[in-house]
Amino acid sequence: MAVRVGVIGAGWIGQDHIRRLTETVTGAQVTAVTDIDAARAGEAAARVGARVPADGGELIAADDVDAVLVTSWGPTHAEHVLNAIAAGKPVFCEKPLATTAEDCLKIVEAEMAHGRRLVQVGFMRRYDTGYRQLKQVIDSGRIGEPLIVHCAHRNPTVPQSYTSDMAALDTAVHEIDVLRWLLDDEIISTQVITPRATSKRFEHLKDPQIMLFETAKGVRIDLEVFVNCQYGYDIQCETVGEEGLVRLPDPAAVGVRTAARHSTEVLTDWVGRFRDAFDTEFREWITALTAGDEPTGPSAWDGYAATVVSNATVAARQSGRVIGTDMKPRPGFYATRGLV
Amino acid sequence: MAVRVGVIGAGWIGQDHIRRLTETVTGAQVTAVTDIDAARAGEAAARVGARVPADGGELIAADDVDAVLVTSWGPTHAEHVLNAIAAGKPVFCEKPLATTAEDCLKIVEAEMAHGRRLVQVGFMRRYDTGYRQLKQVIDSGRIGEPLIVHCAHRNPTVPQSYTSDMAALDTAVHEIDVLRWLLDDEIISTQVITPRATSKRFEHLKDPQIMLFETAKGVRIDLEVFVNCQYGYDIQCETVGEEGLVRLPDPAAVGVRTAARHSTEVLTDWVGRFRDAFDTEFREWITALTAGDEPTGPSAWDGYAATVVSNATVAARQSGRVIGTDMKPRPGFYATRGLV
Amino acid sequence: MAVRVGVIGAGWIGQDHIRRLTETVTGAQVTAVTDIDAARAGEAAARVGARVPADGGELIAADDVDAVLVTSWGPTHAEHVLNAIAAGKPVFCEKPLATTAEDCLKIVEAEMAHGRRLVQVGFMRRYDTGYRQLKQVIDSGRIGEPLIVHCAHRNPTVPQSYTSDMAALDTAVHEIDVLRWLLDDEIISTQVITPRATSKRFEHLKDPQIMLFETAKGVRIDLEVFVNCQYGYDIQCETVGEEGLVRLPDPAAVGVRTAARHSTEVLTDWVGRFRDAFDTEFREWITALTAGDEPTGPSAWDGYAATVVSNATVAARQSGRVIGTDMKPRPGFYATRGLV
């Protein structure tokens, strides 16, 4: 029988996941949709023959909802996730798990009290083929112990509503999660350097930013976040170890030679870059649920760590200082969970 | 409602497609499986809760079979496909459509008499992202009119049962189909050159072979078929036009620097190379059937052309001569069909 | 003391070599220059303080000429080279050594009678870093015995004076020499296939052409010669062996990402592509002469072989047939000479 999923939040990303669960991933069925905008929920639900419960609480409690997908506005995440845990139902929450460390810890505690993982956080890069190869090489020991990671996260442009804080909270947060996972290590301090700003930005925005992270094992990470780079959507990651290095590939693209140039296309949005990763993320989630297993993806603890580090990075930029992340020790409960 | 598929042939590829239709592609359900080996059919059917009709004929006629998938031994394809057409049911036939030009033409005529496309042939390369980009660039006119295509089709090794004829019939046939589609052109002659044979082959086998094709528009194609190349599974395709060229990319893979080398992995089997293409192939087939549309993939005519050219290539190698393919003119019925 | 060089032929290539021997290569001095156009010889000589003997014969005989460089019109090469041998002076002859196999053999015989190598032919690709790496890999056995070579020789455009025969005689002749050297093998047959011609050529010209060579050991070579490819000057060479392959690199060039493209420059002329090879060629030649050694570069025998194969390739295209090169057996004298 298909896993019956209730979706809280029918905005762009919610609709995309509803489509994914319906058309691309086998073994799932979207049975309920809610949104703060009831009309939007109604339309999204109608397209897949789902019901429209009155609100998230009702959706979570519903008998025809086996698992919950939270894609609503960030500040509402904690409440829905806590409700799902209370109901003993698996819940997939788009990042952030919660906007504050305190709320993330409440979720962590609730889940530990429940005694079994229910929560998965939507960091899809762990499902990208390139990142998985990267991790495989690092874990194999071929490059020796990791010492340095160089990253870049570039978008062609962002709208006026994008703020300097979002560079950490919405953009770098993907690297923060994937680097913790790649290195199996924790970020203990963060710092932000602001180069001369590009003229091709809205006035209020610090862009580009260079973020510097330090891990518990002493690995140093530099991450260029440049969200108005104009030329494309470009994700780079190079891990330097004691005996070699490994670098994320560019997406495969045909090579064209014309007019004295050899050229390949650079993608211009993240949808194309991570489409397969999103598909794999949900496919593995549904597979685990179908088998009655705990989810294997990013855990509530990973959600907590990402929120702590990205919030600290905002503080680092605002203060111009190196900021310690002051993270709690990881409970044994999460020691072997969320390692996919 | 899911499209109910009956599968004739439960060998390796049949089982893989049953898994694909069950686990990977939404909107399909395998309801019936037959095989010349009844036990094998029974096991494959049991895994997905399908029935085991007595034979292909019974399967095709069954009420719970909306569409037929033929993955049995090549020489049996024509009979099953003709039966499916007679039953008015869509049929997906793994290559070859039939082993002789005559049988292919019977299928073509039966389908035209039916008045609507029912047949799709399993040439999955048209669904590969790289080939689709290649076609997009060619069709865009960026490289001008195509003049030459250089191809290579390399496998690490083949078993003793692989014969010199199979280099054309089983291996080059993929290029034969995809090149006709890429160039929107017909192959009119074929020739085979046999370099010194590799010592790493079974004695009876001519390996490598270089096949030379000529198209109706005068494009010349050279195709290296080397099925014991040892180092990997490697597919190359470069189209040279009047103003530039376009080249198939290698699959994306992390770059590793260790011990004075920068290296990337080369795949070693076609399963990894074309997995996504197979998925897309079946996804698009099921999508068309669900919508009540004709299939959009390789047509019966494409199946005929591939059989004619690959058979002529066998004759060319055996005779040492340039062989004209002597292909029939394409009926108007197929003029705009099978162009995906 | 510097090697005193007399230059016969002060056209474009002659002038370039005079500049090279004067400004780039140490240990050489151009002391005499002649040309059928006396004014041109005078200007070239004046720039470097050289004399202008009445003709090639006088130049070769002159006391202030230690070594001769022949860069005159091809049909005059044989006479000058034979004169130099008669005078016992080292002679560097731009390709072709002679335009007929007969004249080449006269030179070979004269040199053998002299008992010591005097002649070097100007095939500069053997001095290209990429080709040298290619040979090193082949000779190392890393890819096993060579079986197939795929080559392309592309120029952006050629002037109206360029004829269909020149595709073999002037263009492919570089590959003919470098492949014999790379493979340490002899070409025994040649064939030409003519794809649909590009519209971007002068009407009289067959362009592109595909040349197919067979070696004594059974290696098969396909060479695309395309002299109006528009997009650049592009030299490709891939050697496929029993256990792997090795491919000539593209010249290093900065990668640029702008406007959704990653691009690198493609060269547009052979001067930039092979400048370093020319320099090394003359540097090694002067070094050998300074040390009193025989020249180590392409020998008179290599010049003979190149003329035989390129002439046979012209015949192959004109006749549409496979043409055997019917080459003489290589004399022991040349067995270990010209192997750099």
Added chain:
Amino acid sequence: MAVRVGVIGAGWIGQDHIRRLTETVTGAQVTAVTDIDAARAGEAAARVGARVPADGGELIAADDVDAVLVTSWGPTHAEHVLNAIAAGKPVFCEKPLATTAEDCLKIVEAEMAHGRRLVQVGFMRRYDTGYRQLKQVIDSGRIGEPLIVHCAHRNPTVPQSYTSDMAALDTAVHEIDVLRWLLDDEIISTQVITPRATSKRFEHLKDPQIMLFETAKGVRIDLEVFVNCQYGYDIQCETVGEEGLVRLPDPAAVGVRTAARHSTEVLTDWVGRFRDAFDTEFREWITALTAGDEPTGPSAWDGYAATVVSNATVAARQSGRVIGTDMKPRPGFYATRGLV
């Protein structure tokens, strides 16, 4: 007439330059050699038929010395360069120009008093083809105003005598010079981050180090210096601008496919990486001198700036602080000098 060069310092690099001026660069002749080790000077001199003056002072004053090459121990550079200026002779000084900012300024002042450039400092990267292409792209405006530069400078190993300070003084100093030139900008602050050290180093050494530079225009530079990276000698430089980026190419190398890997060689020493740059550096220097022109390469001012920034970088590492370079304003004399 050849430029007669006197060489002060006959160690490894001195001997290499003597060979270069004798065998590779035309128009120069080494006429005198001195060294603190007289025997070593004698041997080096004998190989090229040069004299051995008693010391640097005598060499600089000698009538048969037109130009001076200083390749002695760093702390002696200032004295020799000042002497050469006093004698009005062109002087090429290997880096550093002087070990202190004060001494560098003395040289700058002496040269300005002389009224004409005499000094060139041996930063050879400005002569590397890749860096020159990089500068060409930046200067062309294709990537817009530069904002960030990512660099790496990796050596396979260093001997025990290599100290943590040398990472800035001997290694990073090359990037410090070439970045000032690439960006036409001045470095105003420097900071060093020390990741976990590699286990493959001598105990006393901080390795790797990440250096962070800020320029007057606000460009931010991160430079990984990793001198025990094991895998090769690897120089990376990527400049990110407002509209795109440009990246230094890896040296061209044949691609080899064997055993499921595509690989290219990574160099293991700087000699191979920058041989051509050294040749070009000296060729252009001799060309300028021959023409009676001022040298066009890195100036005394560039030598001053490099010393200031590299010394500040040592202080930054030792203190753990961001250190301002506190550089003097560039005199008008140097405004348009040293821009090659």
